[in-house]
Amino acid sequence: xxxxxxxxxxxxxxxxxxxxxxxxxxxxxxxxxxxxxxxxxxxxxxxxxxxxxxxxxxxxxxxxxxxxxxxxxxxxxxxxxxxxxxxxxxxxxxxxxxxxxxxxxxxxxxxxxxxxxxxxxxxxxxxxxxxxxxxxxxxxxxxxxxxxxxxxxxxxxxxxxxxxxxxxxxxxxxxxxxxxxxxxxxxxxxx
Amino acid sequence: xxxxxxxxxxxxxxxxxxxxxxxxxxxxxxxxxxxxxxxxxxxxxxxxxxxxxxxxxxxxxxxxxxxxxxxxxxxxxxxxxxx
Numbered sequence: 001x002x003x004x005x006x007x008x009x010x011x012x013x014x015x016x017x018x019x020x021x022x023x024x025x026x027x028x029x030x031x032x033x034x035x036x037x038x039x040x041x042x043x044x045x046x047x048x049x050x051x052x053x054x055x056x057x058x059x060x061x062x063x064x065x066x067x068x069x070x071x072x073x074x075x076x077x078x079x080x081x082x083x084x085x086x087x088x089x090x091x092x093x094x095x096x097x098x099x100x101x102x103x104x105x106x107x108x109x110x111x112x113x114x115x116x117x118x119x120x121x122x123x124x125x126x127x128x129x130x131x132x133x134x135x136x137x138x139x140x141x142x143x144x145x146x147x148x149x150x151x152x153x154x155x156x157x158x159x160x161x162x163x164x165x166x167x168x169x170x171x172x173x174x175x176x177x178x179x180x181x182x183x184x185x186x187x188x189x190x191x
Numbered sequence: 192x193x194x195x196x197x198x199x200x201x202x203x204x205x206x207x208x209x210x211x212x213x214x215x216x217x218x219x220x221x222x223x224x225x226x227x228x229x230x231x232x233x234x235x236x237x238x239x240x241x242x243x244x245x246x247x248x249x250x251x252x253x254x255x256x257x258x259x260x261x262x263x264x265x266x267x268x269x270x271x272x273x274x
Contacts, residue, residue, distance in 0.1 A: 060212055066248070130206060132206045
């Protein structure tokens with residue numbers, strides 16, 4: 001008789017413990033699901049045509065797959081979202097930087113075999129022959145598909161690139177803007 | 192085998208990521224349950240459409256076929272809008 005009571009008590013305590021644990025796990029699962037969005041975040045640090053192409057193909061592909069996509073342009077990557085170069089009101093170093101940097105995405109070099117721009121021209125021609133979208137088409141597509149594009153405020157300021165030199169409609173932000181998206185992303189890349 | 196579809200997207204000659212991007216655009220114009228047939232020449236599209244339909248919650252892969260046309264392979268994908 002005593003044994004049966006003990007067994008029942010043990011059984012009841014273990015099942016209530018189990019349901020508490022299940023409830024706890026469900027809570028943790030819900031918070032995990034909340035934390036990660038369907039988002040892909042890409043840092044575009046490079047200003048090389050080939051690397052940037054890869055970044056835009058991933059971003060537009062992600063958007064097509066129903067993911068949110070964010071691109072954070074910093075340092076050499078700012079050249080990708082430039083529309084023109086101005087020299088007014090820049091320091092000597094900033095002017096030198098402006099002379100040596102590409103004016104826009106059209107003038108980006110390739111990371112290998114650039115040969116003063118001949119390599120980039122050749123790659124563009126080869127891509128056209130294969131009917132691959134140009135970088136400019138992909139940029140337009142990314143914007144149309146709602147890819148979030150953020151220009152890094154700090155590197156823009158250091159390099160003396162004015163907001164008026166960048167494409168209109170970009171967001172500006174810093175590390176927390178990137179991390180805010182990256183921390184809730186399933187995929188983060190540095191290009 | 193013939194599979195019923197409601198709309199056709201001709202993605203022949205397009206390269207990554209354009210077949211996917213255009214399919215996404217087209218499928219959003221369809222009603223729930225309707226099927227989009229995509230014709231592509233990009234070999235990568237076979238795995239791409241599998242990946243997309245695995246990840247996205249609003250589409251489902253009905254079937255994939257490879258046809259030979261004029262010496263080149265034609266990759267045909269059937270996708271259903273589910274949400």
